[in-house]
Amino acid sequence: MTELEKSMESMIxxxxxxxxxxxxxxxxxxxxxxxxxxxxxxxxxxxxxxxDTVERIIKDLDQNKDDELDFEEFVPFVAGLTIACEKHYALHHDKKGKK
Amino acid sequence: MTELEKSMESMIxxxxxxxxxxxxxxxxxxxxxxxxxxxxxxxxxxxxxxxDTVERIIKDLDQNKDDELDFEEFVPFVAGLTIACEKHYALHHDKKGKK
Known part of the structure; x- marks a missing residue:
């Protein structure tokens, strides 16, 4: 399994x-x-x-308003977090002057 | 680093x-x-x-129409693929009768 496939499997x-x-x-x-x-x-x-972080997150993501998160509602949370991390990474990476 | 953090890092x-x-x-x-x-x-x-798979995927994801995918455009692709995999996993898991 490739690294990307493994990371998809880990999320699941x-x-x-x-x-x-x-x-x-x-x-x-x-x-x-x-x-x-x-x-x-x-x-x-x-x-x-x-x-109230957890409460607010669940409210934001719970599209069908059943007070539970199914996998399709959970993935956008991980996706959003990853995008936020990447912005931080890109900033850090630029500072170090790497290509 | 936890498994979920590692998988976010791998995507990046x-x-x-x-x-x-x-x-x-x-x-x-x-x-x-x-x-x-x-x-x-x-x-x-x-x-x-x-x-034409790769061509179609880039067209679907390239929101700002610059013929390139930035990280924010790439993540929904991995997210969508992971959701598709999870559906398959859930089906398979049910069949095996596991809880």
């Missing part, structure tokens, strides 16, 4: 690892998303000063 | 690995996207019978 397995816990086994509840973010995105959570 | 490094080649060093040209897909998404390319 990480999502399902937390989604399968309580209630609906194929979606993330607020509690499950919180657990996922605490364990898998600790550096992102540290930058968030608002204690 | 894979993109830049190919983007940095010719012309604009921060975007993928059609040639660079083709190279990326041949090397990093060989299984996806195999399923595509149409020889």
């Amino acid at each position: 397995t990480v999502f399902h690892h937390y989604a399968k816990e309580g209630g609906n086994k194929t979606t993330l509840s607020k509690k499950e998303l919180k657990k996922l973010m605490e364990a898998e995105l600790p550096n992102f959570l540290k930058t968030q000063k608002n204690p | 490094t894979v993109f830049h690995h190919y983007a940095k080649e010719g012309g604009n060093k921060t975007t993928l040209s059609k040639k660079e996207l083709k190279k990326l897909m041949e090397a990093e998404l060989p299984n996806f390319l195999k399923t595509q019978k149409n020889p």
Whole structure:
């Protein structure tokens, strides 16, 4: 498997690892998303000063308003975070004067 | 770094690995996207019978119509592919009767 394929697979397995816990086994509840973010995105959570971060994120992403995130609702969150990280990376990369 | 953070990092490094080649060093040209897909998404390319696949993909994703993909235009492609893979995974997972 290539690096890009592996990263796609990781997104799927990480999502399902937390989604399968309580209630609906194929979606993330607020509690499950919180657990996922605490364990898998600790550096992102540290930058968030608002204690309602998880609640706000789920509200923003929950398109069908069922208070749960399915995989299609979760991916745009990871995509958005990755785009934010890349902006930081590009900035840093430019500063170092690399091509 | 957690698994999810690593997969976000991989998307960034894979993109830049190919983007940095010719012309604009921060975007993928059609040639660079083709190279990326041949090397990093060989299984996806195999399923595509149409020889214009790369051309069609770049047209679909290139929001600012500059015939290049920047990272923000590239991420929705990986996101869409991952969602398609997850549907396949969910189907397969159900069949195996796992929780």
